[in-house]
Amino acid sequence: MKGLLCLTPTLSSLLLLFCLTDLQNVRAKMNIPRLRLSYKDLLAANRSVMFFGHRSFLDFRSMFLDEYHDRLFIGAKDALYSLQLDQTNIDAQEIYWPALPGQEEECALKGKDPFSECANYVRVLHPYNRTHLLACGTGAFQPIWALIYVGHRGEHAFRMEVNSIQNGRGKCPHDPNRPFASTFIGEELYSGLTADFLGRDPVIFRSLGSRSAMRTELDQRMLQDPKFVAAHLIPDNVDRDNDKVYFFFTEKAMESEGKVRAIYSRIGRICANDAGGQRALVNKWSTFVKARLICSVPGPDGIDTYFDELEDVFLLRTKDEKNPEIYALFSTISNVFQGYAVCVYHMADIREVFNGPYAHKEGPDYQWTAYEGKVPYPRPGSCPSKITTQPSRLYTSTKNYPDDVLHFARSHPLMFQSVFPINQHPVLIKTNVQYKMTQIVVDRVEAEDSQYDVMFIGTVEEFDSAEERVVYGTEHNSTFLECIPKSLQATVKWFIQRAVDDMKDEVKTDDRIIKTEHGLLFRKIYRMDEGTYYCKTMEHGFTQTVSKISLEVIESGQLDEIFGRDDEEHTNRPCVTQPRRLHSQKPWFKDIMQLIGYSNLHRVEEYCERVWCNEKQRKKRKMMVNKWKYVGEVGRRAKSKPRNRTPRHIPADT
Numbered sequence: 001m002k003g004l005l006c007l008t009p010t011l012s013s014l015l016l017l018f019c020l021t022d023l024q025n026v027r028a029k030m031n032i033p034r035l036r037l038s039y040k041d042l043l044a045a046n047r048s049v050m051f052f053g054h055r056s057f058l059d060f061r062s063m064f065l066d067e068y069h070d071r072l073f074i075g076a077k078d079a080l081y082s083l084q085l086d087q088t089n090i091d092a093q094e095i096y097w098p099a100l101p102g103q104e105e106e107c108a109l110k111g112k113d114p115f116s117e118c119a120n121y122v123r124v125l126h127p128y129n130r131t132h133l134l135a136c137g138t139g140a141f142q143p144i145w146a147l148i149y150v151g152h153r154g155e156h157a158f159r160m161e162v163n164s165i166q167n168g169r170g171k172c173p174h175d176p177n178r179p180f181a182s183t184f185i186g187e188e189l190y191s192g193l194t195a196d197f198l199g200r201d202p203v204i205f206r207s208l209g210s211r212s213a214m215r216t217e218l219d220q221r222m223l224q225d226p227k228f229v230a231a232h233l234i235p236d237n238v239d240r241d242n243d244k245v246y247f248f249f250t251e252k253a254m255e256s257e258g259k260v261r262a263i264y265s266r267i268g269r270i271c272a273n274d275a276g277g278q279r280a281l282v283n284k285w286s287t288f289v290k291a292r293l294i295c296s297v298p299g300p301d302g303i304d305t306y307f308d309e310l311e312d313v314f315l316l317r318t319k320d321e322k323n324p325e326i327y328a329l330f331s332t333i334s335n336v337f338q339g340y341a342v343c344v345y346h347m348a349d350i351r352e353v354f355n356g357p358y359a360h361k362e363g364p365d366y367q368w369t370a371y372e373g374k375v376p377y378p379r380p381g382s383c384p385s386k387i388t389t390q391p392s393r394l395y396t397s398t399k400n401y402p403d404d405v406l407h408f409a410r411s412h413p414l415m416f417q418s419v420f421p422i423n424q425h426p427v428l429i430k431t432n433v434q435y436k437m438t439q440i441v442v443d444r445v446e447a448e449d450s451q452y453d454v455m456f457i458g459t460v461e462e463f464d465s466a467e468e469r470v471v472y473g474t475e476h477n478s479t480f481l482e483c484i485p486k487s488l489q490a491t492v493k494w495f496i497q498r499a500v501d502d503m504k505d506e507v508k509t510d511d512r513i514i515k516t517e518h519g520l521l522f523r524k525i526y527r528m529d530e531g532t533y534y535c536k537t538m539e540h541g542f543t544q545t546v547s548k549i550s551l552e553v554i555e556s557g558q559l560d561e562i563f564g565r566d567d568e569e570h571t572n573r574p575c576v577t578q579p580r581r582l583h584s585q586k587p588w589f590k591d592i593m594q595l596i597g598y599s600n601l602h603r604v605e606e607y608c609e610r611v612w613c614n615e616k617q618r619k620k621r622k623m624m625v626n627k628w629k630y631v632g633e634v635g636r637r638a639k640s641k642p643r644n645r646t647p648r649h650i651p652a653d654t
C-alpha cells in the first residue's frame, strides 16, 4: 500500500486497523485493533495532507482514486476537485458546478434545508473511459450528470464537457444524505436509489449505454424503503452471459412477523444481460432475486443478537474473479444494545442460497415457507446464456422467457434460505463504543509466517439527534437556549424548524433574540417562537449539529389560570418538592403535568425549581405555611377543643 490518505468528515474521526490471520482462529483476539489512528495522530505523523477545498466548505460525497492518472478526484458540494497524488503540496484543480439556476431557491421553497440540502452534492464519480469521468450531482433536489475531461495519462487536464450536462434522474439521488450505491459497467450505469423528490420511488436502475433503460417494478415485494450500500459486478463462470450485478442494501422485510416490519440486510442480484419481458415486465428486471444476509451472535439466553443494519461492504478481490471475499460491516438497530460487527461471506454460500428454494406465502393468513411447487424453466433469476440456449429451447434473451417465468419472478423475488457468514460468526464485534463504525476496507498481505487480511475501519464520533432537549419558557419572559461549540474557531448558526416537515429557517436575530457566545438569548418569548432549534457549527467546511432543543412556550394566561387567582400574596406558589394545595382547590400539579407532558417529570421539577422554588422563597414560604397551618389548626381545633397545643408540621397534602 502506498500510504494513507484521509479526508475526514469530522474532526474526531478514528481509523481502526485490525489484522486477521486464520479466520478459524480469530475469535480469541478478534477485538483488539493492531493500530488505532485518531485524526490527531494522522496529523502528527506528518504523512497526511489537509484539503478543505477552495470555497471554505468541502462537504464531499464521493471520491475516486484513479491509479491510471495518478490522481484523486473528489465530488464535493457545488464543486469537483482533482488532486495529484505524487506531490507533497496539494495542487488541486477545481470545477465549480452549482445546481441549475433557480433550483436552490425552489428546493428551499419545497421545504428542504437550504444549508445542508439545497446545493449540488456530487455523489457519483466513475471512470467513463480513458479520458473522461462520469459525474452526477443532486443539483439541489434535481439531479444532473455530466462528463468531465481529465486528459490522457500524464496530462493534468480537468474541465467539464458543458454540452454533456443532462438530467440525472435515476443516476444519482435527489437527497445528498440518503444512502445510495452505483457501479459503472461497460458503458452502463447501475444504481440503487430512490429516484424522486419525495423518496417514494425505490429502484434499481440501469441507464446510459445503447440498450433501453431498465428498472425494478414499483412493488413493495421488490424493494421496501431500501437503503443501498454497495453494487458490484461478479461473474458466475467463464460464460460472460452469466455476469450478475449484486446489490447490498437494507430494507423493511416483508417476511418479518409482527406489526412493525423489521429491517433486514439483503444481497440482491440481476443479470447484466436482463432485457426485461416482451409483454409483461417491459423494461423491468425479470431476473431480480434477493436473500437475507445474516450476521449474528448467540446470546446468553439462547436468543441470537442480530446485526441487521448494513453499514458498508468491501469486496476483497482475489485472483479468482468469480469468488471475491465479501466483508460486510453491520450495526444493530436495537435500543437496548449498541454494537457493530464484521462478517465475511463466500460467494459459494451466496450462490447456494440463490439456487435453493424461493420464499413463498400462500395468502395473508399463511406462514412463509419454502416454495415446493414446480419451478418454471428457465429458472427465475438465471440469465439467458449457453445453458438456456439449447437447440430445443432458444432462450437467447429474457424477452423470450415464457410468461410463467416472468410471473413467477414477479411473485417470488425472495429466497427462502438466508446467507450465513464464514464460521457462522462475525470476525469482529464491538459493543458500546463511543463512535460509529462507518466504512471498511480490507487489504490482504503476505507476511513471513502467513497471509493476513488487514481490516481498515473508519469511524466517526457518535452524535445522537435522540439527544434532543426540551426547554420550557413562559410567554413574555426571557429564555436561554444553550449551545457551546467544541471549537472556538467554529461559526455558529441557529436554525428553527416549526413543524416536523417544515424546512429549517435560519433564526433571525434582533433586539429581542440575541446570539451570544454560549447560546441564544430570548429577552422576551412569544408563542410564535415555539419550535425545534438546531445549533450548527461550521469549521473548514465541516458542519455539525451541536444541540437540538425543542422550545415550548407556556402561555401566561394558562399559568395565571392555574396559579394566579388565589395567589395574591405569592406565598402559595407551587413547588414540586413541596406540593401543597393550601387554599387552592385546583390540583395544580396535574394541571402543569398536562401542560408539559408526563414524560418530562424531571423537567417539571427543574422548571418549578427555577421559576418558583429558589431557596429563599422556599424558606419564606415554609415559615408562612407553618404559620398558616398553625393558625388554621388552632382555629379549627379551638372550636372543638379550646386548648392551646404545640403546633406541628402537617404532612404534605398530595
Ligand SMILES: *[C@@H]1O[C@H](CO)[C@@H](O)[C@H](O)[C@H]1NC(C)=O
Pocket (backbone or CB within 6 Å): 046, 088
Ligand atoms: C513535515 O514534513 C515537511 C515536508 O516534508 C517538513 O518540511 C517538516 O519539517 C515536517 N515536520 C515534522 C514535524 O516532521
Ligand SMILES: *[C@@H]1O[C@H](CO)[C@@H](O)[C@H](O)[C@H]1NC(C)=O
Pocket (backbone or CB within 6 Å): 128, 129, 130, 131, 132, 147
Ligand atoms: C470518451 O468518451 C467521450 C464522450 O463520449 C469521447 O468524446 C472521447 O473520445 C472518449 N475517449 C476515448 C479515449 O475513447
Ligand SMILES: CC(=O)N[C@H]1CO[C@H](CO)[C@@H](O)[C@@H]1O
Pocket (backbone or CB within 6 Å): 474, 475, 476, 477, 611
Ligand atoms: C414565571 C415568571 O417569571 N413570570 C414573569 C414573566 O414576566 C412577567 C412580566 O414580564 C412577570 O410579571 C412574571 O413574574
